[in-house]
Structures are given as structure tokens and as C-alpha cells.
Amino acid sequence: MILAAEQKSRLVRSLKELRLPAMRACYEDQAEQARREALSYEQYLLSLVECERETRRNNRIARLLRESRLPLEKSLETFDRKRLPRRVDAHLSVLLEGSFLDRAENVLAFGNPGSGKTHLLCALGQVLIEQGRRMLFTQCSLLVQDLLIARRDLALARTLKRLRKYDGLIIDDIGYVQHSREEMEVLFALLADRYERGSVLLTSNLPFSQWERIFKDPMTTAAAIDRLVHHSIVLELNLPSYRLEESRKRNEEVVL
Ligand code: ADP
Numbered sequence: 001m002i003l004a005a006e007q008k009s010r011l012v013r014s015l016k017e018l019r020l021p022a023m024r025a026c027y028e029d030q031a032e033q034a035r036r037e038a039l040s041y042e043q044y045l046l047s048l049v050e051c052e053r054e055t056r057r058n059n060r061i062a063r064l065l066r067e068s069r070l071p072l073e074k075s076l077e078t079f080d081r082k083r084l085p086r087r088v089d090a091h092l093s094v095l096l097e098g099s100f101l102d103r104a105e106n107v108l109a110f111g112n113p114g115s116g117k118t119h120l121l122c123a124l125g126q127v128l129i130e131q132g133r134r135m136l137f138t139q140c141s142l143l144v145q146d147l148l149i150a151r152r153d154l155a156l157a158r159t160l161k162r163l164r165k166y167d168g169l170i171i172d173d174i175g176y177v178q179h180s181r182e183e184m185e186v187l188f189a190l191l192a193d194r195y196e197r198g199s200v201l202l203t204s205n206l207p208f209s210q211w212e213r214i215f216k217d218p219m220t221t222a223a224a225i226d227r228l229v230h231h232s233i234v235l236e237l238n239l240p241s242y243r244l245e246e247s248r249k250r251n252e253e254v255v256l
């Protein structure tokens, strides 16, 4: 019943050629188990195929996570949802389903520093990747630098096109630094390129009313806000700083 050496090497070679590494790795153990449990041929085939599929899926998710540059410690498991205003929590439940990406809707997270904007969007990003979505996390300032370099090298259009492969672009801390006019132009070019093409998820400490500080002139500011808001979900995190609250709790414990 067990394969002869020559048959075995034929099988291994075929699985290699067909690019089925997980099947190659587990067919013997699974066959052993199938014999022990008297599984049918079909059941054995099923377990092998599922093993290959599961391994591929896990590899793909791991690759997408690496590619996303998301900080892995900011996950949904480590995020305390009870701190969220009820409205934001309800929005989050819908966002976690991921269909907003199909509609190229944007997610705009506002709130004071430490309110959990970055953690929230990173956690969301991780869940979406587990659903097979392609996401990219980037600090706004770094993204802008990359775009400026691309423009200098006459490669801005190509760079923007490359970013289109992502279902969602998480831009962290828009408006945190004072940008120059040139920087704002490339950021605006990116937002215009993504408009109705792919989702932008961004965090900002500045409410829209102060975005002229980012985009300098009123026309560009209005145009940027218009594109972002047209199809968007706004998450307002008007919360006390998590960091401050945690350190206060620790200090209270010390006092008690
Ligand atoms: P923001 O981007 O709004 O400035 P962060 O997301 O960076 O805030 O949060 C500040 C710190 O507090 C981070 O270490 C983050 O992990 C933590 N934090 C914030 N909100 C929560 C929360 N609801 N549950 C767990 N940790 C949180």
C-alpha cells in the first residue's frame, strides 16, 4: 500500500513541479492518519487540499502584513474598544467588515493626541489584511518625502500608480508638521489620484477648520477636503489621552 521508492520520488517531483509545497510536506503524515482512522480516498484528498490552501492563505497574509508596514503591536486585541464613544464603536464594527474598501470610501479619524487614532486605524488595517486586503501604513511626513523624491526624479505618476494596488492607504498624522508648498502639492496630487479609486484612511489632530495650515491656500484646502469627505466615514475621538490616563492610574496606585 505504501509507495515504492520510485513512485515516491515521482510524486514528490510532481508536487514540486505543480508548486504544491504544503501537500508535499504533509502528504505522508496525513496518509498515515488516514490509514489509522480508515478515511476514504476523498476524505484524504480533502485534508491534503485544505492543508495546501490553508498554508497558502497564511503565507499570503504574512506577506501582506510585512508589505503593509503596520506596527503589529497595535492590534484589535490590544485595543480597548470600551473607551470609544458608542457612535465610533458602531462605525468600527461596520468598517471591520471591509466593504467600504470596495466603494473606495475614506476613513477620517480626528481627535487630540493620545486619543487612540493611530492604534484604531492600525487595528482596522490588520483585520482587513486578514481578510486578504492590501493595505499600506505610512507616516504622512515620510510619504510626502517619498513623493517629493519621486517628483524630482520625474516618477511621480509612476509612484502614484504603484500606490493604486493598495485597497487602503493609511496616512498617519496629516498636518502634524508644517508643510511647505511643494510638499502640499504632492500630497494633494496623491489625494486627487486616489479619489474614487481607493480608500484613504487618515488620522489628524487638526479639525477641518484648521486645514488651511496644511494646504496653505483656501482653494487647495477646500479641494482636498472636498475629495476626502465626498465618500467618507468620520471618526471623532474626543477622548482624554490614553497615555495620560494610564500614567495617572499608575500614579494613583502608587499613592494608594
Ligand atoms: P493618537 O494617534 O491619537 O495620538 P495613539 O493611537 O498613538 O494615539 O495612542 C497613544 C497610545 O495609547 C498608544 O500606545 C496606544 O497603543 C494607546 N492607546 C490609545 N487608545 C487605546 C485604547 N483604546 N486601547 C488600548 N490602547 C490605547
Ligand code: MG
Residues within 6 Å of the ligand: 117, 118, 119, 172, 173, 203
Ligand atoms: Mg497618532
